[in-house]
Amino acid sequence: MKFSKQFSLYESEATHFIQSLKSANPKLEQSQRDGRALLWDKAPVDLSVQKDTLDSIVPQQPYVYQNKG
Template sequence: MKFSKQFSLYQSEATQFLTSLKEANPQLEQSQRDGRALLWDKAPVDLDTQRRSAEARISQQPYVYQNKN
């Protein structure tokens, strides 16, 4: 679907805001990438470590607050 030249020059207010924000703060994208890497990009866990941690896990009783009598 083709738009006329009039619509190809249109930018929404949100796009204009983001463009001006990136122009005013050029390191913004790099800091976003660094934050993503800090929170989401994790180092891979090898299978042996994963298996050992699963075996070491202690099962929890179904209802935690009930005493065993």
């Protein structure tokens, strides 16, 4: 929704800050994408491997520090 021509040219201080940060460091956006890929983008999991992993889990006793016997 456009209010008037006066507000169409408005840019906030945050926008100016981000634009100046990107112009000072042109590799910033690529390094952000690389960091996101490193932490969040995961390769697809093979379903048979996932099933084998879930089947191989050994149940843990409720209180791990108490010996049986």
